[in-house]
Amino acid sequence: MSTSFLYGFHAVTVRLKTAPESILEIHLDASRRDARMRGFADRAREAGIKLVDSDDDRLSKMSGGPRHQGVVARVNPVKQRHSLDEVLEEVEAAKLDTALVLVLDGVTDPHNLGACLRVADGAGAQAVIAPTDHAVGLNATVAKVASGAAESVPYLMVTNLARALNEMKERGVRIIGASDDATQTLYDVDLTGPVALVLGAEGPGMRQLTRKTCDELVSIPMAGAVESLNVSVAAAVLLYEARRQRMKAKPA
Template sequence: MATRILFGFHAVTVRLKTAPSSITEIHVDSSRRDARMRGFVERAREAGLRIIDSDDARLSKLASNPRHQGVVARVEALPPIHSLDEILEGVEAAKEDPPLVLALDGVTDPHNLGACLRVADGAGVHAVIAPKDHSVGLNATVAKVASGAAETVPYLMVTNLARSLNEMKERGIRIIGTSDDATQTLYDVDLSGPVALVLGAEGPGMRQLTRKTCDELVSIPMAGAVESLNVSVAAGVCLYEARRQRRRAD
């Protein structure tokens, strides 16, 4: 079975909590004996996992990144994520919270995607979707930045983003895009019902077809000198406004 690398305390701990049997081995920094590392190793041993003492050079090579925090795991790939249809059907059947989807158009930086997944997890997003072209996939850097959210938030790369957005419309989900030149702001629209929030990459923004597919466009009010926000920051602003409205509507 294919394996991949996870690194950093958060990413590996989440896999340890959710699917410990999928972890093949864990490499830890043999020079670290602090409380955080001791607690982590104890938990891994309780799960019956293979632990290998390694030095910083080996950990950096395994992770392909020096910011591994002394923890690198080799893990088996989890079963494929369900389709967007299956996820939405499950949300609708649960009748606990209206669907909330984050669509990312053209986000190619793994740090931005990881941060978007992290905020999506915190805001209770049911799925994050992106086009297969012009987007970054899940990799070790994304998982590290996401601090475990890459394991908990479904990330679906779709063949045609506009088509997927139109299919969500057929389910009664409103498609709200963000644009600096929109005449109404984020705070002028109702986000308490079924919503998909669409954000483009910083700079170029959404592609034209994606923009045309949106039901409404909104801007984030900017009171200072900068003209725009990083996409992960913008995602946090938009998603938590949706969460705020939903709490108020309960």
Template structure:
């Protein structure tokens, strides 16, 4: 039986798959009306990877992608099997001595654009994994992959059955669990983030669930100097993750 096919669209998402798992690509559809340098370079890369190329008009590409924001590129791909658990990821990081563990935990992020942006930020800041609960999270789909610009292929995204229990397991591994809350007294900039840490953020509006907040070792806030009360979750993730990266880079 052949593997079920899904789609990726946009230059970044498809290019990363060509680079990391070229054998999983069934075919690449591209808009022949687009003849700029970026498209020419992309087609050359796809040919070098041995991908089957199919000329498709804008209407067909939009139909395949389920979105008009395909940039003239859509790939039909085999879904990649989940090859690791959270324990596997963390064990590999520790065994390869890739530095102190850095995990992003998202509680209640259901918008694929927000998840894609969070994955992109996590990749840029060097996070080792992104964790979310199965019952209150969006899964990986074409929109997430497009927004993530390839990070959906490089950052493990692990959906767990019981988030509070998973946070407890992280604490058993001596990973400091830090949640964000507008009501916290201490700022993210007051903490030493050079130690192994899991940064927990909730969706804008509702924030973290009460049980998630109670499970954290500490709650901190992101200072807000203007009129708005909170940041988009992907922006907040960037603030927290890059503060950890800044401290670890000193």
């Protein structure tokens, strides 16, 4: 079983809460003795985790850069907790909300993926879906940027994205893609029912087959000089509009 590294307070703290058994050891900056570091170390000791004093050079080598905040954990991979079917079945069984899924077609930048996962968690999306090809997987950078959301939101990589979209359609989920040339905006469509919101990579956008599989296309109105938004910002606009509509539609 191959190990990997998580770094930063948020990412490692969430792993401590959700899967402490997967943490082999946590390396801490021996020069830091502030209240935040002391509190973190106390929580790790309570969980029975081995703590190792390290210097900045070693932490930077393990994390791949200087933005580790003095905390790097060596971890075993956590088994994927959900399949797409399981996610949708849980949503249907809970009856607390309708399905809200974010689909990323061709996002390869780990910073963008991490930000999208964080937004998805905040907006209450039940999963983020991406193709196994031409997409970034979960890594230490993704986990750091996601600030814990990489542990809380299932990130499902599927071999055939169009097939996964059609499977969601069979369950009554509307597939709504974001496209700059769409004739209607996201404010013109009803997002209160089960929906999957699809975003393509910056520049090329969605692949043609993905676009054809969508039930509807919507645009985000752009009133300034720039033509488009960063994919994580666009995800936030779409997901929070869906959340706003759902909150408004709920009976008092």
